[in-house]
Amino acid sequence: MQNFYTSTLLTKEKVFRDPVHGYIHIQHRVILDLINTKEFQRLRRIKQLGTSSLTFxxxxxSRFNHSLGVYEIARRICDKFVRNYPSLEVGDGLWDDRERLVTLCAALLHDLGHGPFSHTFEKIFDTDHEAVTIAIILSPKTEINAVLREVGPDFPNQVASVIAKEYPNPQVVQMISSQIDADRMDYLLRDAYYSGVTYGTFDLTRILRVIRPSSNGIVFDISGMHAVEDYVVSRYQMYMQVYFHPVSRGMEVILYHLMKRAKDVYLDEQQELGYSASFLEPFFRQDWRLEDYLRLDDGVLTTYFNHWTDESDPTLSDLAGRFLNRQPFKSVRFERKHDLKTVAELQSLIKRMGYNPDYYTSTNNSFDLPYDLYRPGQISSKTQIEFIQKNGEIIELSEISAIVSSLTGKVRGDERLYFPREITHGFSQEGINLFDNLADEFRSYIENDEIIQHK
Structure with missing residues (x-):
């Protein structure tokens, strides 16, 4: 069932000044009302890149300005479609602009369910930001839901179905979620801008010139192949150089173990937290509700971390201090198929030095598939990037780009063993030599050619 709702236009367009897109143009009352809800405003208090800000x-x-950026790119695509590819009859594969509103609302709200320190929080408390996003949209208790229902009684379900990738029009779904979508295009440009790197830059203007609707979703004019090729390479470089940066991951490991230790202390009947963490208690018990989730943001957790530096539990106190004062774990890269025995020996050495390996060591892997084509039978198949040629035939990107072909279907990244940085120097954080010859033995392992130390 398609969405044919309309919404009241603002009497005067509102704009948000944006460093990436210049201006974010707000034309519909419902979009402005959604931005002003408390659930959307919460995104101002959640960093887009989590622990990466401790490296870059x-x-x-924040998630707030990224969400506005995704909305803006989707709005520009809708404008392009209605101007150049308006639907003339049902089923012609062109753009029906009555789909605009559900597209724009889904673009704006796609990250609504992210929690504090997003992906680390999800790992420790087994949450799913996409499921939470849908719950916020559908819950009759949220301001978001009330605004969407003003458009139509079934409109929240329509928007949620786009997030869930179940909306019947693939053009709408792929504009928000595919291998080249408004979400990815904004976060690459935005993350590169704020990180101070050039890896994520690509020609957005050109891509928006060549994007077009089709019966099966989104395609691109063949003339724009190199712009799309550059986008794929930029995405690959951002993952390798920014998102998978070893130091950011070292801080993420500390954050994970800090949260894990707080949870373990809370659940241990022989111990108790000296400082209240009332907003986190439902998550420690795994009985949280949506309203509990919406109370959390980066500031709430950081306040708890400050309290925990004074906890009587030495592990919790130490990890909280390491995180707040940016003391990342160091790492060595290893290959699982060759080096697991050596990793186990390193962990054993760390334990002999007096560290609990459950909290002071971690194997962390970060892998990404830069691009893949559709493969029938895959459990999770990709929506491949396709081009329309002058004769009307469709061709897939890796068939015409040697660069993308070299990246297609190849997982990139590495696996690392993380441990306290002071171990490689043979001294505790206080500068006391506590490790005797254990540190020398540790260094002899990581200087082996088969394990490559991060410099």
Whole structure:
């Protein structure tokens, strides 16, 4: 069932000044009302890049401005479609602009369910930001739901179905979620801008010139192949150089173990937290509700971390201090198929030095598939990037780009063993030599050619 709802236009367009897109143009009353809800405003208090801001100090931007950026790119695509590819009859594969509103609302709200320190929080408390996003949209208790229902009684379900990738029009779904969508295009440009790197830059203007609707979703004019090729390479470089940066992952490991230790202390009948963490208690018990989730943001957790530096539990106190004072774990890269025995020996050495390996060591892997084509029978198949040629035939990107072909279907990334940085120097954080010859033995392992130390 398609969405044919309309919405009241603002008497005067409102704009948000944006460093990436210049201006974010708000034309519909419902979009402005959604932005002003408390659930959407919460995104101002959640960093887009989590612990990456501790490596790239400029990366302090929020989920809020990313969400506005995704909306803006989707709005520009809708404008392009209605101007150049308006539907003339049902089923012609062109753009029906009555789909605009559900597209724009889904673009704006797609990250609504992210929690504090998003992906680390999800790992420790087994939450799913996409499921939470849908729950916020559908819950009759949220301001978001009330605004959407003003458009139509079934409109929240329509928007949620786009997020869930179940909406019947693939053009709408792929504009928000595919291998080249408004979400990815905004976060690459935005993250590169705030991180101070050039890896994520690509020609957005050109891509928006060549994008077009089709019966099966979204395609691109063949003339824009190199712009799309550059986008794929930029995405690959951002993952390798920014998102998978070893130091950011070292801080993420500390954050994970800090949260895990707090949870373990809370659940241990022989111990108790000296400072209240009331907003986190439902998550420690795994009995949280949506209203509990919406109370959390980066500031709430950081306040708890400050309290925990004074906890009587030495592990919790130490990890909280390491995180707040940016003391990342160091790492060595290893290959699982060759080096697991050596990793186990390193962990054993760390334990002999007096560290609990459950909280002071971690194997962390970060892998990404830069691009893949559709493969029948895959459990999770990809929506491949396709081009329309002058003769009307469709061709897939890796068939015409040697660069993308070299990346297609190849998982990139690495696996690392993380441990306290002071171990490689043979001294505790206080500067006391506590490790005797254990540190020398540890270094002899990581200087082996088969394990490559991160410099």
């Amino acid at each position: 100090h400029g990366a302090e931007h």
